[in-house]
Amino acid sequence: MKFNVTDVKPLIEDEFVGEAAKRALQYIQTKRSAGMPVAGIYCGYAPMEVIRAVGAVPAILCAFANKTIAAAEAVLPANLCPLIKSSYGFIITDTCPFFGISDAVVAETTCDGKKKMFELISHYKPMFVMDLPQLPDEKEALANWATMITKLQGFLEKTFEKSATPEGIEAEIKATNIKNRLMNRVFDYATKKPSLLKWSETYELAFLAQVATTEDLQPIFQEVFKTLEEREAKGVYYGTASAPRVLVTGCPVGGDSTKVYKIIEEAGGVVVAMDSCTGMKPFMTEIEENTGNPIAAVAARYLQLPCSCMTPNTRRLDELDKTIARFQPDVVIEVVLHACHSYNIEAYKIMNHAKNKHNLPYLKIETDYSDGDVEQIRTRVEALFDSL
Ligand code: SF4
Ligand code: SF4
The missing domain is CATH 3.40.50.11900 (Rossmann fold)
Structure with a gap:
């Protein structure tokens, strides 16, 4: 029997069906109200285990809406990835609730556009930019990335006044x-x-x-x-x-x-x-x-x-x-x-x-x-x- 999603019970049955971002936002807001700091992240390379071990909750800051792109293009080139423009546009128009509740921002040197956008937003919140090795098969890459993760841990511990243990x-x-x-x-x-x-x-x-x-x-x-x-x-x-x-x-x-x-x-x-x-x-x-x-x-x-x-x-x-x-x-x-x-x-x-x-x-x-x-x-x- 074929189903349309309206015919069957949704997988997550709550008031946020079809509203993935709102559901995530409510989760983060609940955690923050309970005293957890929020670490905004921009990438799949953000080491979640360290963020969580410090006692923080991650918030994804990558944005996917066209509505803030015109505002971003007042500063950023039009010929730039929409994800970067949208994310930046939300910040300069002060309309991103995820950025708003972030107590610090974790960023990585992935693509040029993101890297340079991070410079433009670095004064809004405490930010740690991780130097991501981009030749992953080189023997130094793993040690360098582990060093960056250790530095991130130090940044989060200092910023949030909390600490993480190896355990x-x-x-x-x-x-x-x-x-x-x-x-x-x-x-x-x-x-x-x-x-x-x-x-x-x-x-x-x-x-x-x-x-x-x-x-x-x-x-x-x-x-x-x-x-x-x-x-x-x-x-x-x-x-x-x-x-x-x-x-x-x-x-x-x-x-x-x-x-x-x-x-x-x-x-x-x-x-x-x-x-x-x-x-x-x-x-x-x-x-x-x-x-x-x-x-x-x-x-x-x-x-x-x-x-x-x-x-x-x-x-x-x-x-x-x-x-x-x-x-x-x-x-x-x-x-x-x-x-x-x-x-x-x-x-x-x-x-x-x-x-x-x-x-x-x-x-x-x-x-x-x-x-x-x-x-x-x-x-x-x-x-x-x-x-x-
Ligand atoms: S830079 Fe790569 S790893 Fe990071 S969010 Fe974009 S596609 Fe994912
Ligand atoms: S340009 Fe950068 S931010 Fe945009 S999709 Fe590609 S890797 Fe991601």
């Missing part, structure tokens, strides 16, 4: 691993044919799971698994049995850029794999436990994240192989945000890999947060599905 970081490593295993149990429902998960459900759960602790997520996971088991028992699935299964890879997709997911769905496809930092990527790997050096273990895990800011980024191809084997997509669609040079250039390798190694059709969509290209994207996605 506390080790406990957070274990908590992350439990969370990631549970998230992957959820993702397994999208590996089924047909999928039992809708993209927006994965997106909403991932949004919350990035900020919430494993302990706080337990009741939500229990409900989620109950709902998914019920769907499976009743034979309820999402889309149509023959819907093209889509793996979406590339830049983070959120807010206004989820138009791409919506178009895929309206064209009859089902997004089964969301290979980006706003999707499944943050939960795909585990951190080595009981090494005796938890900072080094955390450093090793984050350095393995296959972001296009790394060179060479061969791990992305390895991860893509695993994702394709697991979710069995019929097509690969890459989302590249305007002016994101690293993902845009790397797209050539991803295209060749999808086509030549996996014999999968590939489509690259370059877009921003406006709705001006919706019909053009729709035409291209429909043509792709027609060609299957």
Whole structure:
């Protein structure tokens, strides 16, 4: 039996269905009211285990709304990634509640645009910029990144007047691993044919799971698994049995850029794999436990994240192989945000890999947060599905 999300119980049944950011904001506000400091973060490389071990709650500051871009363009070049412009626009118009409640900001030297934007906002809040090694396979990279994480710990301890212990970081490593295993149990429902998960459900759960602790997520996971088991028992699935299964890879997709997911769905496809930092990527790997050096273990895990800011980024191809084997997509669609040079250039390798190694059709969509290209994207996605 096919379902539309309105026909069945949502995965997270609360007043925030369809409002991932508001749910996360309420969670962070509750924690802050209970006395926890808030560490704003901008990237998948932010070492959450250290932030949590210091007793802070993370808040994601990357923004996905078109409405603040005009304000940002008064300062930033128009030809810049919309994620950076949107994030900056929210700050200078003082309309980002996540930035507003952040007591400090953790930033990383990933792409040039973000790096230079951090300079422009550094006077608003205490900020720590982490020098991210971008040649992850060099032997110094791990030691340098571990040093940066130790420095971050010192910054957070001083700023928040709290402290983290190695035991506390080790406990957070274990908590992350439990969370990631549970998230992957959820993702397994999208590996089924047909999928039992809708993209927006994965997106909403991932949004919350990035900020919430494993302990706080337990009741939500229990409900989620109950709902998914019920769907499976009743034979309820999402889309149509023959819907093209889509793996979406590339830049983070959120807010206004989820138009791409919506178009895929309206064209009859089902997004089964969301290979980006706003999707499944943050939960795909585990951190080595009981090494005796938890900072080094955390450093090793984050350095393995296959972001296009790394060179060479061969791990992305390895991860893509695993994702394709697991979710069995019929097509690969890459989302590249305007002016994101690293993902845009790397797209050539991803295209060749999808086509030549996996014999999968590939489509690259370059877009921003406006709705001006919706019909053009729709035409291209429909043509792709027609060609299957
Ligand atoms: S895509 Fe890369 S730079 Fe962007 S949030 Fe993810 S890891 Fe960070
Ligand atoms: S999408 Fe690309 S350009 Fe934009 S912030 Fe992420 S890495 Fe930088």
